[in-house]
Every structure is written in C-alpha cells, then in structure tokens.
Amino acid sequence: MWSxxxxxxxxxxxxxxxxxxxxxxxxxxxxxxxxxxxxxMFEDINHSGDxxxxxxxxxxxxxxxxxxxxxxxxxxxGIGNASxxxxxxxxxxxxxxxxxxxxxxxxxxVGIRNPGFWGIDVKVQTYQGSFWVMGSYNGTITASLESxxxxxxxxxxxxxxxxxxxxxxxxxxxLVPTKDAPDSSNTFSLAVDGKGIGSAGLNFNLxxxxxxxxxxxxxxxxxxxxxxxxxxxxxxLRMPGGNNLEGRYPPYxxxxxxxxxxxxxxxxxxxxxxxxxTDGLGLVEYFQWCDDLEMEPILAVFDGLYLNRTIIPEADxxxxxxxxxxxxxxxxxSTDTVYGALRxxxxxxxxxxxxxxxxxxxxxxxxxxxxxxxxxxYYDAITAKYPDMNIISSTxxxxxxxxxxxxxxxxxxNPPALVQEFNYFDQxxxxxxxxxxxxxxxTAANSTARLKYxxxxxxxxxxxxxxxxxxxxxxxxxxSYAPLLENLxxxxxxxxxxxxxxxPAKTVLSTSYHLTSLFSKxxxxxxxxxxxxxxxxxxxxxxxxxxxxGEYILKAANYASNSSVPxxxxxxxxxxxxxxxxxxxATDINAQNxxxxxxQVITNVTTLVKTSxxxxxxxxxxxxxxxxSKIVN
Ligand SMILES: *[C@@H]1O[C@H](CO)[C@@H](O)[C@H](O)[C@H]1NC(C)=O
Ligand SMILES: *[C@@H]1O[C@H](CO)[C@@H](O)[C@H](O)[C@H]1NC(C)=O
Ligand SMILES: *[C@@H]1O[C@H](CO)[C@@H](O)[C@H](O)[C@H]1NC(C)=O
Ligand SMILES: *[C@@H]1O[C@H](CO)[C@@H](O)[C@H](O)[C@H]1NC(C)=O
Ligand SMILES: *[C@@H]1O[C@H](CO)[C@@H](O)[C@H](O)[C@H]1NC(C)=O
Ligand SMILES: *[C@@H]1O[C@H](CO)[C@@H](O)[C@H](O)[C@H]1NC(C)=O
Ligand SMILES: *[C@@H]1O[C@H](CO)[C@@H](O)[C@H](O)[C@H]1NC(C)=O
Ligand SMILES: *[C@@H]1O[C@H](CO)[C@@H](O)[C@H](O)[C@H]1NC(C)=O
Ligand SMILES: *[C@@H]1O[C@H](CO)[C@@H](O)[C@H](O)[C@H]1NC(C)=O
Ligand SMILES: *[C@@H]1O[C@H](CO)[C@@H](O)[C@H](O)[C@H]1NC(C)=O
Ligand SMILES: *[C@@H]1O[C@H](CO)[C@@H](O)[C@H](O)[C@H]1NC(C)=O
Ligand SMILES: *[C@@H]1O[C@H](CO)[C@@H](O)[C@H](O)[C@H]1NC(C)=O
Numbered sequence: 340m341w342s343x344x345x346x347x348x349x350x351x352x353x354x355x356x357x358x359x360x361x362x363x364x365x366x367x368x369x370x371x372x373x374x375x376x377x378x379x380m381f382e383d384i385n386h387s388g389d390x391x392x393x394x395x396x397x398x399x400x401x402x403x404x405x406x407x408x409x410x411x412x413x414x415x416x417g418i419g420n421a422s423x424x425x426x427x428x429x430x431x432x433x434x435x436x437x438x439x440x441x442x443x444x445x446x447x448x449v450g451i452r453n454p455g456f457w458g459i460d461v462k463v464q465t466y467q468g469s470f471w472v473m474g475s476y477n478g479t480i481t482a483s484l485e486s487x488x489x490x491x492x493x494x495x496x497x498x499x500x501x502x503x504x505x506x507x508x509x510x511x512x513x514l515v516p517t518k519d520a521p522d523s524s525n526t527f528s529l530a531v532d533g534k535g536i537g538s539a540g541l542n543f544n545l546x547x548x549x550x551x552x553x554x555x556x557x558x559x560x561x562x563x564x565x566x567x568x569x570x571x572x573x574x575x576l577r578m579p580g581g582n583n584l585e586g587r588y589p590p591y592x593x594x595x596x597x598x599x600x601x602x603x604x605x606x607x608x609x610x611x612x613x614x615x616x617t618d619g620l621g622l623v624e625y626f627q628w629c630d631d632l633e634m635e636p637i638l639a640v641f642d643g644l645y646l647n648r649t650i651i652p653e654a655d656x657x658x659x660x661x662x663x664x665x666x667x668x669x670x671x672x673s674t675d676t677v678y679g680a681l682r683x684x685x686x687x688x689x690x691x692x693x694x695x696x697x698x699x700x701x702x703x704x705x706x707x708x709x710x711x712x713x714x715x716x717y718y719d720a721i722t723a724k725y726p727d728m729n730i731i732s733s734t735x736x737x738x739x740x741x742x743x744x745x746x747x748x749x750x751x752x753n754p755p756a757l758v759q760e761f762n763y764f765d766q767x768x769x770x771x772x773x774x775x776x777x778x779x780x781x782t783a784a785n786s787t788a789r790l791k792y793x794x795x796x797x798x799x800x801x802x803x804x805x806x807x808x809x810x811x812x813x814x815x816x817x818x819s820y821a822p823l824l825e826n827l828x829x830x831x832x833x834x835x836x837x838x839x840x841x842x843p844a845k846t847v848l849s850t851s852y853h854l855t856s857l858f859s860k861x862x863x864x865x866x867x868x869x870x871x872x873x874x875x876x877x878x879x880x881x882x883x884x885x886x887x888x889g890e891y892i893l894k895a896a897n898y899a900s901n902s903s904v905p906x907x908x909x910x911x912x913x914x915x916x917x918x919x920x921x922x923x924x925a926t927d928i929n930a931q932n933x934x935x936x937x938x939q940v941i942t943n944v945t946t947l948v949k950t951s952x953x954x955x956x957x958x959x960x961x962x963x964x965x966x967x968s969k970i971v972n
Contacts, residue, residue, distance in 0.1 A: 358872075358873065359872075359904070359905035359906070359907065360871060360872055360873045360878060360904055360905070360906050360907070361871065361872040361906075361907040361908075361909070361953070362869050362870070362871050362872075362880060362882065362893070362906070362907070362908045362909065363869065363870040363871075363909045363911075364867050364868075364869050364882040364891060364893070364908070364909065364910050364911060365867055365868040365869070365870070365911070366867065366884070366891075366910070366911045366913050367867075368867070368868050369865040369866050369867040369868060369883060369884075370812060370813035370865065370866050371812070371813065371864065371865055371866075372809070372812035372813075372862070372863040372864055372865060372866050372883060373772075373812050373815055373816055373817050374574065375574040375575045375635060375816055375817035376574060376808075376809065376812070376815075376817040376818070376859070376862060376863075377571070377572065377573060377574060377817060377818065377819070377855065377858065377859035377862075378573045378574050378575030378576060378577065378634065378635070378637075378817050378818070378819045379568060379571060379573040379575070379576055379577070379634070379819050379820075379823050380576075380577040380578075380581070380776055380777055380819040380820070380821045380822070380823060381576060381577070381578045381579070381823050381824070382578065382579055382580030382581040382582065382583035382584070382822070383579070383580075383583050383610055383616055383620065384581070384582075384583065384612060384822050384824075384825070384831050384832060385612045385613075385614070385825065385826065385829040385830060385831035385832075386456060386614070386826035386828070386829040387822070387823070387824035387825055387826060387835075388616065388620045389456070389614075389616055389617050389619065389620070390455075390456030390457075390826050390829075391456075391561070391564065391824055391826050391839065392560050392561055392564050392565070392568075392620065392628075392824065393560060393561070393617075393619055393620035393624070394549050394550060394552045394553075394559055394560055394561045394562075395547060395548070395549060395617065395619055396455050396456070396459050396460075396466075396527065396548045396549065396550065397453050397455065397527060397546055397547055397548050398414055398453060398454070398455055398456045399411065399412075399413065399414060399415065399453075399615075400545060400546050400547050400617065401432075401436045401438075401544055401545045401546075401602075401603075401607070401617065402425060402436075402438040402439060402440060402544065403436065403438075403606060403607030403615045403616075403617060404438060404615055405591065405608065405609045405615070407587075407588060407591060407609040408609040408613070408614065408615050410425055410438045410615075411425075412425055412440065414453060414454050415440060415451050415452065415453055416451070416452050417442075417449065417450070417451065417452070418448060418449055418450035418451065418452050418528055418530050419445065419446075419447045419448045419449045419450065419530075419533065420445045420446055420447060420449060420533065421442050421443070421445060421449035421450055421451065421533070422442070422443040422445065422449075423440055423441065423442060423443075423451065424440070424441045424443070424540075425438055425439075425440060425441075426438070426439055426440075426441045426542060428441075428473065428542055430473065430505055430506075430507070432471050432473075432507050432544045432545060432603055433603045433604055435597075435603065435604050435605055435606040436544055436545060436603055436606065438544075439471075439473075439542040439543060439544035440542065440543050440544070441474075441540045441541070441542050442531065442536065442540055442541045442542075442543065443536070443540040444533055444534070444536035444537065444538060444540060445533035445534075445536070446533050446534065447533055448530050448531070448532065448533065449530070449531060449532075449533040449536075450481075450528055450529050450530035450531055451528065451529050451543060451546075452526050452527070452528040453526060453527045453528070453546070454487075454525075454526050455523075455525070455526070455527065455841060456826065456828070456841060457826070457828035457829075457840060457841055458522075458523035458524055458525065458840065458841030458842065459484065459523060459525040459526065459527060459548075459841060460520075460523050460525075460550065460841050460842055460843060461484050461486070461493050461494070461516050461519065461520035461523070461525045462516065462519045462520070462550075463515070463516055463517065463518060463519055464515070464516075464550060464551050465513050465514075465515050465551065466484070466494070466513060466514040466515070466516075466548055466549065466550055467511070467512075467513055467548070467549050468482055468511070468512045468513065468514060468527075468546075468547060468548040468549075469509060469510065469511045469512070469545070469546075469547050470509070470510055470529060470543055470544070470545060470546040470547065471507045471508065471509050471510075471543065471544045471545050471546075471603070472500065472502050472507070472508055472510065472541060472542065472543050472544075473502065473503075473504070473505070473506060473507045473508070473541075473542045474502055474503075474504060474536065474537055474539055474540055474541035474542050475502065475503060475504045475536070475537030475539070475541075476500055476502040476531060476535050476536050476537065476541050477535045478500065478531060478532040478535035479497045479498060479499055479500060479531075479532070480497070480498045480500050480510070480529055480530070480531050481495060481496070481497050481498070481528075481529070481530045481531075482495070482496050482498065482512050482514060482527070482528070482529055483495040483496075483514075483527070483528050483530070484514055484516060484520075484525055484526070484527055485525060485526050485528065486520050486521065486522075486524065486525050487524040487525060487526060488521055488522055488524050489521060493516040493517070493518070493520055493525065494514040494515055494516040494517070495514070496512050496513065496514055498510050498512050500531075502541065504537065504539065507544070514548075522842065523840070523841040523842040527548055529543060529546065545602060545603055547602070550562075553565035553566075553631060554631050556627060556631075558602065558619060558624065559624075559627075560620075560624075560628060560631075561843075563843035563846065564824070564837070564839060564843075564846070565628075565631065565632065567837055567846060567848065567852075568632060568823075568837075569632055570848075570852075570856050571852070571855055571856050571859055572856065572859040572860045572862075573632060573634050573819075573859065574634060574635060574817065575634050575635040575636070575637050575695070575817060575819070576625070576628060576629050576632070576634040576635070576636055576637065577637040577639065577697070577774075577776055577819055578625045578628075578636070578637070578638065578639065579593055579622075579625060579639060580593065580639060580699065581639065581699050581777075581821075582611050582646055582699070583610060583611060583616075584639045584640075584641055584698065584699070585611070585641065585644055585645055585646050585698075585699070585700075586608070586609075586610075586611055586641075586645055586646065587609075587611040587645060587646040587647055588609075588645060588646075588647050588649070589645050589647075589649050591608050591609050591645075592641040592645065593608070593641060594608070595621075595622045595662075595666045595669070596662075596665070596666070596669075597618060598618040598620075598621025598622050598623075599621055599622055599623055599669075599681075599682075599685050600684075600685040601685075602617075602619055605617070605618045605619065605621065606618070611646055612831045614829075622666070622669070622670075623682075623685065623687060626670070626691045629691075635694065635695065636691070636693055636695070637695040637696070637697055637731065637774075638666075638670070638693055638695070638696050638697075639696075639697055639698045639699065640663045640666065640696055640697075640698055640717070641659065641662075641663070641698070642656075642659065642660075642663070642698055642700060642709075642713050642714070642716075642717050643656050643659055643708070643713050644700050644702075644703065644705040644708075644709075644713070645703075646702075646703055647703075648703045648704050650704070650705065650708045650713075651713075653708075653711075653712040653713075653716075656712070656713065656716055657716075660716050660717055660720045661720075663717065663720070663721070664720060664721070664724065665677075665678050666678075667693065667696075667721070667724070667725065669681055669682050670682070670690065670691050670693050671690045671691065671692070671693055671725075672690060673690065674688050693728075694727070694728065694729055695728075695729050695731060695745075696721060696728060696729070696730055696731065697730070697731030697732070697733060697745075697747055697774070697776070698733050699733045699747070699749075699776070700713065700714075700733040700734070701733050701734035701736070706734060706736070709732075709733065709734065710739075714732055714741070715741065717730070718730050718741045718742070718744070722742060729743070729744075729745055730742070730744050730745070731744070731745040731746070731747050731774055731776075731816075732744050732745070732746050732747065733747050734746065734747065735747070735748045735773060740771050743770060743771065743772075744771055745771065745772045745773065745774050745816050746771050746772070746773050746774070747773075747774045747775075747776040748773055748774070748775050748776070749775070749776055749777040749778065749821075750775070750777070750778045751777070751778070751779055751780075751781045752780065752781065752782075753780060753781070753782045753783060753784045753786075753797075754780055754783075754784055754794075754796050754797050754799070754800035754898075755784050755800070756784075757778075757780060757797075757800040757801065757803070757804045758800050758803045758804070758876075758898050760804055760807065761803050761804065761806070761807040761875060761876075761879060762807060763807065764807060764808055764810075764811040764814070764815060765807075765810075765811060767811060767814045767815070768814055769813055769814040771814075772814050772815060772816045773814065773815050773816060774815075774816040774817060774818075774819075775808060775815075775817070775818035775819070776818075776819060776821070777819065777820075777821035778801070778804065778818060778819075778820060778821070779793070779797075779801070779820055779821060779822075779834065779836075779851070780793060780794070780797030780798070780800055780801060780834075780851075781834065783797075783929075789832075789833055789834070790833065790834045790931075791833050791834060791931070791933075792833070792834050792838065792847065792849055792850075792931040792932060792933055793834045793836070793849040793850050793851040793852075793931065793932075794850065794928070794929050794930065794931050795850045795925035795927070795928050795929065795930045795931075795939060795940065795961065796928040796929060796961060797850070797851065798849075798850040798851045798853070798854040798940075798963070799854075799896055799897075799898050799928075799961050799962065799963055800898060801820070801851055801854060801855075802854055802858065802879075802894075802896035802898075802963040803879045803896045803898050805818060805855075805858055805894075806879045806880060806881045806894055806895070806896060807879070809858075809863065809866065809881045809883075809894065810866065810881045812863065812866045812883075813866070820836045820851060820855060821836075822835045822836070823835065823836050823837060824836070824837045824838075824839065825837075825838050825839070826839060826840065827839065827840050827847075827934060828840060834849065834851075835849070836849055836851055836852050836855070837849065837852060838934065840934070845934060845935070847932050847933060847934055847936075848932060848938070849931070849932050850925065850930065850931065850932055850939060850940050852932075853923060853932075853938070853940040853942070854923060854940075854963055857921060857923060857942075857963070857965055858894060858963075858965070861885075861892055861894065861965045861967060862885055863881075863883030863884065863885060863892060864883070864884065864885050864886045864887060865883050865884050865886065866881060866882070866883040867882050867883050867884060867891075869881075869882045876898075877897060877898050877899030877904075878895060878896070878897045878898075878899070878904050878906075878958065879895065879896050879898070880893060880894065880895040880896075881893075881894050881895075882894075882908075882910075884970060889969055889970045890967045890968065890969055890970060891910040891911075891913075891914050891967065891968045891969075891970060892965065892966070892967050893908050893910075893964075893965070893966040893967075894963075894964070894965050895958060895963070895964050895966075896962070896963040896964075897958045897959065897960055897961065897962050897963075898961065899960050899961070900928075900960060900961070901960060902960055903957045903958060903959045903960060904957065904958045905955065905956075905957050905958075906955065906956055906957070906958050907953045907954070907955045908953055908954045908955075908966060909952055909953040909954075910954075910968050912952070912972075913970055913971060913972050914949070914968040914969070914970065914971065915949075915968050915969040915970075915971050916948060916949045917946050917947065917948055917949065917968065918946070918947045918949070918954045918966050918967060918968035919944065919945075919946055919947075919966070919967050919968075920943075920944070920945050920946075920947050920954075920956055920964060920965075920966050921942065921943075921944050921964060921965045921966075922942070922943045922944075922945070922956075922958075922959070922962055922963075922964045923940055923941070923942055923962060923963045923964065924940075924941045924943070924959050924961065924962045925939045925940055925941060925961070926939070926941070927939070928961045947966075949968075954966060954968065
C-alpha cells in the first residue's frame, strides 16, 4: 500500500509500505531440530591448511616432493656466500623424507633463510623450533627471526652442534622475541660458520618453527584462526575434502596412513592445487581439532575417483575398500586390533567415536560408477562391521539409496537463484536426511565472474536458504559453507568465508561469516509451526525454541530491494515480556568485507517490549535477524 505525506513545504515523502506481517508461533506441535545444523567443511585448498590453520611457520620445511610436484628449494634462500643444493643423501633422514638441503662449506657466515608462508607473525611469545642436521661441523648454529622491513634481529639463539658425517641429529630450540615485529614481513634463518663445515657440506631437513598453538597442542593449530572458527559455533567438521581427498592424479589421493605418526615419517603428497602438502595436519590432528572445538567428525574417505576422471574399476576396488576399513579401525578400534594398536603406537590409545562417513563423488563423470558399484561396495563393507554408522552419499540423486543414507547436496550460485531454493528441501524425507555439505553465493546475479569476497546481498540470500533448511530440520542434517578458508597469497577459489594472511590482525571475516555466526549461535532444539498473515517472499522466517537456553526464537530475512517490512511476532503467553532483536544490515547491498577494510555488516541489538501479546519491529530491506524471548512458563 502507498502512503503519501506532505510536511510543510520542504519535506515530501512517498513511502511504499509493504503490508505488515503478523506471525503467531505455536508453542507446541513442532519437530525436533537437527543437533548439527551448522558446521564447517575443510580441505587444504591452496594453503588454508599448510600456512593456514596448521600453525607451522616454515614453508617447505622438509623438501617434500613427488614425480608430480618435484621437491624444490623455494622459498628458501642462502645466507652469505652459501651455496645450496637439494640432495638425496645416501643416508636419508627417513624413507619418507629423502631430500634435504645441502649447505656447502664457505667463507663467513652461511646458512638458509625462509620467509614463511608469505610472512611470519613475530610477537613477544615463545616459538618452538627444531631441525635435523647431518655432516661434519664444528661450531654453533644460530637460529633467528629477522625483520625484512627494518633488518633487525627480533630473536636469536645459539645451538651447540655436534654434527657428524653419516648421522642425522635433531636439535630443539626456542626463540623469544623481545618485541613485536612492525609487520609480518619477517624471515627465519639457520646460520653457521662456513669454515667449520666439512668438505661434503652440511645437510638440513625438517626445519620447523611453531608459535604457541591452540590449546598448546604440539604440532597444533593457529590459535587466532581456531578462535575465528569457534565464533561460527560449528557442530560438525567435514574433512579432509572434497577434492583434496580425491587428488588429481592416481595414485595421489589422500592416504590416511601417510599422515600419522612422527613428522619425519610423513612423506606429504602433491595436493590437487599445484603444491606439496606436508600432511603435518593429518588424521589425528583432524580428530583433535574436532575434540577442541567440540565438533562431530564427518570423515570423507576415498572411494575410487580421481579428479582427472580416473575411476577404479569394480574388479580393482576391493583393496581400496579394505584401506577404508583399516582407517576406521585406526580411528575406532580397540588397542588389541591391528590398527587400534597402530593408533596407540603413535600416542593415542583412546579411540575416537566416529558416526558419519561421506565423500564427494558426484563430479568428474563419477556418478554412474558411484551409482552402479562404488557407493554400494563401501556401504556394504562399512555397515557390515559398523551397523550404526551413518553413511552420507555424495549425491542426492543416488539411484538406490541404501539403508538410511544421508544425502549430500552442494550448491554454488547467485543470490536470486539461491533464494529460489528456499523450498528445495520441502520434499525431502526423514528416511534420507540431507546434508548441505557445500553452499555459497559465488557470483552476482548479472555476472558469471567469481566474486572475490562474499557480498551482503549474497549473505542475505544465504540467510533465506538457511531458513529454508532450518524449516525442514526434521529431515535435514545441517549445512556448511564452502570453502571455509583461503590464504590470500595463494587463492585457488573465491569467495571464501574467511580470508587470512600471516598477520592475524588482518584476517577478513566476510559478510557471510557474520550472518552464519548469528544463525549458528542461536539454535533450535524444536522447530515450531507458525501461522502468518503473508506468504514467503520477499520475507522468509522460521521459528522454534531452544529447550537448553529456554528461549523462543525467530530467524528471518528480508530479500527485497524496496521496503522495510513491519513485523509482529507472537510467541504466545509463555514468552517473557521482553525480547532481544539482533538485526544485521549493511549500508550497501554489494558491500564486501575486504583485506584492510572495516566490517560492513551493521549489527544492531535492541530490546523489545511485548505489546498486546506480541513483539513489533521493522525489518529493513536486505536484512537478516534473530529474535529471542525467554520461555517463562
Ligand atoms: C494457527 O492456525 C490454526 C488454523 O487456523 C489454528 O487452529 C491455530 O490455533 C493457529 N495457531 C496459532 C498459534 O495461532
Ligand atoms: C630424489 O629422489 C627422488 C625420487 O627418486 C627424485 O625424483 C628426485 O629428483 C631426487 N632429488 C634429487 C635432488 O636428487
Ligand atoms: C663471500 O666470499 C668472498 C670471496 O671468498 C669474500 O670475499 C666475501 O667476504 C664473502 N662474503 C661473505 C658475506 O662472507
Ligand atoms: C670437527 O672436529 C672433529 C674432532 O676434533 C674432527 O674430526 C673433524 O674433522 C672436525 N670437522 C671439521 C669440519 O673441522
Ligand atoms: C589421469 O592421470 C593418470 C596418471 O597420470 C593417467 O594415467 C590417466 O590416463 C589420466 N586419466 C585421464 C582420464 O586423463
Ligand atoms: C598405506 O596404505 C596403503 C593402501 O592400503 C598401503 O599400500 C601402504 O603400504 C600403506 N603405507 C604405509 C606406510 O603404511
Ligand atoms: C540409521 O541410522 C542410525 C544412526 O543415525 C543407525 O543407528 C541405524 O542403525 C541406521 N539404520 C539403518 C537401517 O541403516
Ligand atoms: C551488476 O549488478 C551489480 C549489483 O546490482 C551492479 O553494481 C553492477 O553495476 C552490475 N553490473 C552490470 C554489468 O550490469
Ligand atoms: C596454489 O598454490 C600454488 C603454490 O603456492 C601456487 O603456485 C598456485 O598458483 C596456486 N594456485 C592458484 C590457482 O592460485
Ligand atoms: C514437522 O514435520 C512434518 C513432516 O515432515 C511436516 O509436515 C511439518 O510441517 C513439520 N512441522 C514443522 C513445524 O516444521
Ligand atoms: C518490491 O520488491 C519486491 C521483491 O523484490 C517486488 O516483487 C515488488 O514488485 C517491489 N515493489 C515495488 C513497488 O517496487
Ligand atoms: C538500532 O535499532 C533501533 C530500533 O530500530 C534504532 O532506533 C536505532 O537507531 C538503531 N541503531 C543503529 C546504530 O542503527
């Protein structure tokens, strides 16, 4: 309805008043909501693992390579007159790490310098380092952190070496800078007296440096990024991919058994995005990550598809199925099983509890073999041994869904197209729940160009989509935005929910991060029926209650270009006299949170007072909100 007003001679306003929407929430008659609902999907997509969540600061610490991606010295450089060479010494550090860097004898101070993953964050805190060295050397080894911009040595320590020919020795050290570096343009170096080196030179390998890690776990995670992830209140972690699990070329899929145990026994692998993974972030570290953020693990297992469309034929697949059974025994088996004992031998006698297994195989022509034998072979083997295991199929178009298989749905699209999916899950059934394992707005409506960062209009479209998922909670597993993380120095796919560089202060939390965080922190245990005076579009909503926090909750989004919509929400006589409204808007619908920019999402928290039994507020165009009111009886 249109209303016109004239105030004096100066102000003339023409307002489009959309009809008010009244919602009556029924306190009874709802469905139980999924305990998971919001989670995270992770894979090492161009340095979101190595050089990202995994806290190792040294890039290319062990010269890991393969026929696909050969070992390289990069980004190491020599110090002084150092002459560096990659070598496969006759005595390797380990069969997993055969290649090391040789520093030839020379004049003056020689050594090796590493710039980290496009920088090293140097603060007044304790850095733990280690390296292996082999070769005749009489002298000391100096480990340092230096600022590239100021040339200053920020921290330094001297290690007395007793290095011999033919024997690898390991040294540990710590570095405590006396002040914070001005920026993250810093390097790490190991320096020696060139004259003290024997004629065969000195070989270094597995040169590692960690800042304090999340929960102080050895070989652990970057604390700032873990805190950022905690801010998403995630309930599940889907790992280790995606494409990262599959690998691009045979035989380089993700071998779980090459990612466990001491770092010197992890060969690493050529990831699908052009660089070698250290696999320092391995199977055990993924489970510890789940423990630390209290997330339900969803383990993706390889099932015979490589990204270059190599598909393992039915007759050859059995050993791969067996490999997955070994992996499951490693995770869940008692210590008197072969792989349970292997887990204990690498330091983890206590098994983990895994309930969900999936993968991502409806791609690269994988569907027909998935439907005809791959899915069934894995399903049959796994459920025979673990009858309660919930298997997530990587497609929602599985020709014959088995048991109570959960189905994984992925969507990357533009804002209006995602809003169109609001009803997509209405037809699903509880017999086969749906996991939305990957979703994101990737382009603007009028373009095919990939966005660099999420936009606010895209985040509102995602809010509409998430409301559609939550309304169908009785047959949904949950949803995870993808990709989760990107190192802005090595971007393979944009947009991502979180963008980061070496400097924690520069982490970019996208508009979608803020939206997801709000929705994820306010969970339903029961989704309640709602009577409304209007249909869905351009406003969308879902209501429910949380029996743990004792609250009624409304989540809503307004995906309309032209108007603010007056809302009245009645939670019934059982709700408190006040409610808290958290409203997210942005000044520009195309606003993006970018590196170095300010947060474009405006969060307005207000307290509403019940009037005539209901709470009233205006919902601005392109906004999302959460309204909560305590249950008083
Ligand atoms: C919703 O509408 C139905 C049908 O008109 C009515 O029976 C029910 O009481 C209403 N519920 C609420 C909470 O208003
Ligand atoms: C080390 O051995 C690997 C595997 O045989 C080979 O591909 C690589 O070229 C060797 N590197 C050097 C520096 O000799
Ligand atoms: C490098 O070697 C040259 C020639 O041996 C020598 O004159 C020079 O001092 C050395 N530089 C350093 C930094 O040690
Ligand atoms: C280091 O000292 C040992 C023992 O004195 C000696 O055998 C070795 O040759 C020395 N190495 C070098 C590089 O000077
Ligand atoms: C995939 O890569 C493997 C190993 O390089 C090669 O043998 C195979 O032909 C490739 N498959 C396809 C479908 O290109
Ligand atoms: C890892 O598993 C693969 C596949 O089952 C097997 O071929 C390989 O020998 C294992 N490697 C190690 C080091 O256990
Ligand atoms: C269905 O899934 C549940 C776990 O969610 C499991 O306990 C049950 O055994 C499964 N039933 C079938 C028939 O697969
Ligand atoms: C596409 O839409 C955006 C947002 O509405 C607008 O800023 C941009 O100018 C449009 N681009 C083209 C090519 O129409
Ligand atoms: C992925 O990372 C590698 C290694 O850092 C880099 O060379 C490559 O350009 C990156 N890929 C993309 C698409 O950015
Ligand atoms: C509860 O589930 C049933 C069956 O799927 C559905 O028809 C009904 O709309 C759901 N109620 C709510 C409040 O979501
Ligand atoms: C307001 O926006 C809605 C949805 O975007 C659209 O359907 C409607 O036509 C618009 N109304 C006016 C008056 O522009
Ligand atoms: C927050 O919302 C209230 C109520 O709608 C409004 O009065 C206030 O101006 C808003 N504050 C900001 C900072 O937008």
